[in-house]
Amino acid sequence: MIGLIIIGDEILSGRRQDKHLSKAIELLTERGMAVSWARYVGDEPERITADLRHALDSGDVVFSFGGIGATPDDHTRACAGRALGAELSLHPEARELILARCRKLAEQEGKPFEPDSPDTLRRLQMGHFPQGASIIPNPYNQIPGFSLLGRVHFLPGFPVMAWPMMAWVLDNCHADLHGRGRLTEKAVVVYGAIESVLTPLMVDIEARFAPVKVFSLPSVDHPVHGRHIELGVKGAPDQVEAAFNEMLAGLSRIGASIGPNVVQSGS
Incomplete structure (x- = not known):
């Protein structure tokens, strides 16, 4: 089965309308797959952890949208670690991708690249994933998402990033499931x-x-x-x-x- 977890107070309060569900249905339908369940959860660590624990234990392929940034209301990475029972650590490949992004931004602004600056260190927080995670490439700004157990996938909340990343996961990690949900x-x-x-x-x-x-x-x-x-x-x-x-x-x-x-x- 395919499940979705869509995270963010802004969705539940109505400040923003969710677009992930309809797009996920579209991406899955194009590949002969279908959504089996979807959950919405606010920025509450206990609830996020519980939903992620269910996802990890379920055996389902699950896509989680939102909360993997580095601001105080981004809890998903830490909650994923608690749900899995794994410590967070800076993923080596994520580190290189994020540093390359920071270097490029500095060049665009005509500033020297400072790998130990507070801004760079904050950005590197977005590469701290539960141990054992694999990365999901982000074609928009190279700040990666991550996967756990090969089937629970963590994507940004921004559609311009999340949707091509979901398509990449479906085609590169779950091609064997294409066509199985065609109804x-x-x-x-x-x-x-x-x-x-x-x-x-x-x-x-x-x-x-x-x-x-x-x-x-x-x-x-x-x-x-x-x-x-x-x-x-x-x-x-x-x-x-x-x-x-x-x-x-x-x-x-x-x-x-x-x-x-x-x-x-x-x-």
């Missing part, structure tokens, strides 16, 4: 339906065609269909057709009024 949805519009009447049919379809999932999306004021339910099935392409045909037959048996079919592939 097809087939649904039909059912006019004037009540979910409680449709529930026995839904339960029967899921029981007979597992692991296909049944979904029900009611609407009370649709501009075209009015009050209706979009009733459908979702699963691997080779499993959906039979389940959907049986759903249509079941709707016919109970005299449901049905409209057009809806098909969505590659989710």
Whole structure:
């Protein structure tokens, strides 16, 4: 399964709107993969640590967004260390990348590069990762992210950095998972339906065609269909057709009024 942890008080307070979830879905869909779960957490070290411990213990591939900078509200690196039970240390490759970035900034500003200056030392804090971490390259400014256990990946909160870094991880670390989450949805519009009447049919379809999932999306004021339910099935392409045909037959048996079919592939 693929999980997401999105960190930051600014998301929960509404000062900023999260864009990571929708982009992660897009990046995964392009590769035939899908999000299984997502969590939002504020800048509270205890909660971050608990969510990261769950991620590390879960066996899932997890992407954590945010909190890996070097300001007082950036807790993710320390929380990752506590969750893993590992000390933080300056990663050698991260050190070289960060120093190269600092050197380049000094040259751009026409200033001498000072490797022991307070500013450089603060930047080097962003290279302190739990021991055993591997780095994730950052094409935007070369300040890397990191991975633990080969499947829990820590990215910046800035979309311009995080999204190409996530794409790199998916293509370089998890290419074997591409295509495994490719799903097809087939649904039909059912006019004037009540979910409680449709529930026995839904339960029967899921029981007979597992692991296909049944979904029900009611609407009370649709501009075209009015009050209706979009009733459908979702699963691997080779499993959906039979389940959907049986759903249509079941709707016919109970005299449901049905409209057009809806098909969505590659989710």
